[in-house]
Amino acid sequence: MQLSRARRAGRRGARRYTTRDLAVLGVLLGIPILIDVVIIWGPTLASVALSFTDWDGITELEWVGADNYRSLVSSYPxxxxxxxxxxxxxxxxxxxxxxxxxxxxxxxxxxxxxxxxxxxxxxxxxxxxxxxxxxxxxxxxxxxxxxxxxxxxxxxxxxxxxxxxxxxxxxxxxxxxxxxxxxxxxxxxxxxxxxxxxxxxxxxxxxxxxxxxxxxxxxxxxxxxxxxxxxxxxxxxxxxxxxxxxxxxxxxxxxxxxxxxxxxxxxxxxxxxxxxxxxxxxxxxxxxxxxxxxxxxxxxxxxx
Structure with missing residues (x-):
């Protein structure tokens, strides 16, 4: 008897999220995460990738590897x-x-x-x-x-x-x-x-x-x-x-x-x-x- 009551209480305690609940959670969590990725991590990772290139913003990207870093520590006063x-x-x-x-x-x-x-x-x-x-x-x-x-x-x-x-x-x-x-x-x-x-x-x-x-x-x-x-x-x-x-x-x-x-x-x-x-x-x-x-x-x- 007690075991059955515990099982019923466990079933009542385990709440199932409705589609609406999942949509609200997705909006509340998804929008801040998207904004963070777009505004912060997106430009950050793009900057890291661009650091291995030679680019002036107009001409075509040219991959130069670690040349920028070598020039930075050796020939940039x-x-x-x-x-x-x-x-x-x-x-x-x-x-x-x-x-x-x-x-x-x-x-x-x-x-x-x-x-x-x-x-x-x-x-x-x-x-x-x-x-x-x-x-x-x-x-x-x-x-x-x-x-x-x-x-x-x-x-x-x-x-x-x-x-x-x-x-x-x-x-x-x-x-x-x-x-x-x-x-x-x-x-x-x-x-x-x-x-x-x-x-x-x-x-x-x-x-x-x-x-x-x-x-x-x-x-x-x-x-x-x-x-x-x-x-x-x-x-x-x-x-x-x-x-x-x-x-x-x-x-x-x-x-x-x-x-x-x-x-x-x-x-x-x-x-x-x-x-x-x-x-x-x-x-x-x-x-x-x-x-x-x-x-x-x-x-x-x-x-x-």
């Missing part, structure tokens, strides 16, 4: 400076701007006076595009009419903050970091608000100080936020384009891989195959950083 600048960008955001954003989030979370004002002020740059940040950087760091040289009273011998290739990358990194700090601060602030206060109280009862409580209790709890911030930092560091293009079109010390892609594909040369090779290098580097970081984070999560 802007490539290695662009790689260096992208790595500097990534290191600066990861080791300077991101920890500073975390520090600001911790300070605001403690309830300092005027915390709402600080939070709004520090987040304000995030609503600006990097192109606008680049224009602001020009107003501040311009050689002849910049605010910084006016404050320093360097009218006779003004410092060319943007034109000097030994200085401009650091100046632009400060401008980009100014925007990145606010973004990181908001993410960590949201994570800190969700930390269970009982964990802090338990750590305090065990004799842990504020520093030990944060490093051994609070920060491990923020692991999901750390993953998000890490991925965002890598993406921001490797896809940077608009701020340097707004300043000097990504030249004279501000070369980036994204700028080289644009110059070769959209520029007068129209070297679509060569530009696609640079884009593929940028894709591989981006995926390498992101996948490695995520694997390490997930392994750490499983060990816990």
């Amino acid at each position: 802007p490539f290695w400076p662009a790689v260096r600048n992208n790595l500097l960008w990534l290191l600066f955001l990861g080791l300077v701007a991101t920890p500073f954003g975390l520090l600001l989030a911790v300070l605001i979370d403690r309830g300092v006076r005027f915390s709402r004002f600080y939070q709004s002020t520090l987040y304000m740059p995030v609503v600006l595009s990097l192109a606008i940040v680049g224009f602001i950087a020009q107003l501040v760091f311009s050689r002849d009419q910049g605010a910084l040289n006016a404050i320093l009273a360097n009218q006779d011998h003004p410092v060319d903050w943007i034109g000097d290739p030994d200085l401009n990358i650091w100046v632009i990194l400060l401008a980009a970091g100014w925007r990145h700090v606010g973004y990181v601060m908001i993410l960590y602030l949201a994570g800190l608000k969700s930390v269970d206060p009982n964990l802090k109280e338990a750590a305090a009862l065990d004799g842990a100080g504020e520093r030990q409580t944060f490093l051994r209790v609070v920060f491990p709890v923020l692991r999901p936020v750390n993953v998000i911030v890490g991925v965002i930092t890598v993406i921001e560091g490797l896809r940077a384009f608009d701020i340097v293009y707004a300043v000097n079109k990504g030249r004279n010390g501000l070369e980036l891989l994204s700028v080289l892609v644009t110059d070769n594909i959209i520029g007068e040369a129209s070297r679509i195959g060569f530009g696609s090779a640079i884009a593929t290098v940028l894709l591989v580097v981006s995926l390498g950083f992101i996948v490695t970081y995520l694997v390490q984070e997930f392994r750490g999560e499983k060990r816990r």
